[in-house]
Amino acid sequence: MSGGVDSSVACVILKEKKYEVIGLTLKFFDSDNQIKCCGADESIVKAKQVCDILNIRHYSKDARKYFNKYVIENFINAYLSGYTPNPCIECNKFLKFEYLFNIAKAMDVKYIATGHYARIEKINSKLHLLRGKDPNKDQSYFLYPIKKEYLANILFPLGEFKKEYVREIANRYKLPTSREKESKDICFTAGKDYNLWLKDKKIIENKKGYIKDIRGKILGTHNGFFNYTIGQRRNLGIAGGERLYVTEIKPKNNEVIIAEKKHVFSKRFILKDLNWLDSKPKKGDKLKAQIRYRHIPKSGIIEEINLEKAIFAFDEPQFAITKGQSAVFYEDDRVIGGGIIEEILEEK
DSSP states (O other): OOSSHHHHHHHHHHHHTTOOOEEEEEEOSOTTOOOOSTTSHHHHHHHHHHHHHHTOEEEEEEOHHHHIIIIIHHHHHHHHTTOOOOHHHHHIIIIIIIIHHHHHHHTTOOOEEOOOSEEEEEETTEEEEEEOSOTTTOOGGGGTTSOGGGGGGEEOTTTTSOHHHHHHHHHHTTOTTTTOOOOOSOGGGTTSOHHHHHHHTTSOOOOOEEEEETTOOEEEEESOGGGOOTTOOSSOSOOSSSOOEEEEEETTTTEEEEEOGGGGEEEEEEEEEEEESSSOOOTTOEEEEEOSTTOOOEEEEEEEEOSSOEEEEEEEEEETOOTTSEEEEEETTEEEEEEEEEEEEOOO
8 A cells, every 4th residue: 555545445445345455555765754655654654544444454564675675776777877767667576566475475365456557357267467447547567577477366456447436436435545646756756856866865976978979979068978868859958950869878988879850760679677477479479569658559570589588679660769668568458578678779
C-alpha cells in the first residue's frame, strides 16, 4: 500500500470479494526526508488510516537498504553512463514484487495485490499479463520484469476499471486517499528535476564539454552531458539555422552530439536483462515493441536472440530510441516480455 488512492481501492475491492486482506507499506526514505509520496512516512500514515477504516491489519517494513541498492544506486550508475534509466521498472522488479514475495512467503500469504492498472488472465491454460482496460492508465509497460512464475500469485484488482470509477469507490468509502493527486515525478527526487537532485547530492557537478555535429565539428559548449537527453531540441545553446536535436551522448568525452531531426530516427537496437512472460521468441519472430511509456507499439523482427541479449529491428525508423529505457513486446494486449535498451545499432 503506497498511501495513494489506487492501492487503497484495491483493498476495498478485495474485501468486497471476501479475501482476507492485509495492508503492507514499504518504507523507502529516512524520516527527515522531504518526500511525501510512496515509501515515505506520510504514505505509511495514510495507508494505516485506510486500513483502520476498512478494519484490516496494517504493517510497515523498512526497505530503505534495498531501495537504495536496487533503485537509487542503479539510477545514478546508469545516468552517469549516459543512459536514461526508468527507476519505476527497477522498483517493481526488485521491491514491489521480488522483495514483497519474500515477505509474503514468510507470512504464509498466498497472493500479492497492488494498485497497478494491468490484468492477469488465463488464455489457453496459461496465465498472461495484459494491459489494463483504461488506456490512459495502463501500467503493463512497467511490469514486464515480473517473473513468470509469480503471475499465479498476483492480483491486480483495478485492471478492469477506469480511474474515474476508482475515485468513485474511494469517495463512497470516504477514504482519506480519495483526493490524492497523481504521482508523475521520480519519487526520490521530491519533485525536483533529476539533474538538480543529482547536483544537490554532489553526485554531478557542472563541467564544460563540447557540443558537436555528427561529423565532429564543434558547434558550442555545454556544462555537462547529464543535462541532455536523446531527442532533446530545446535549450541546446546553439542559435540559428535548422532545428537540431540530441542524437548521441558520450559520457567519457563529456560530449553531446546534435543533428537534424532525421538523424534521431533509428530502427535497430540491442536489449539486455531480458525477461519473458510468454514463450521466448525465436530469431525471425515478428513482434510489436513499445520503447517508452507513451510510445505506440510498432512492429519489427527479432534478428538475434540468446539467453542474455537480443537484437530487435523495427520495420520503420522510430524517434529517439534511448539507451536505458525498456523495450516491451506485445501481442495485442498481451505482454510477451522485454528488456533494457543497451545500444543503438546502425541499419544493415
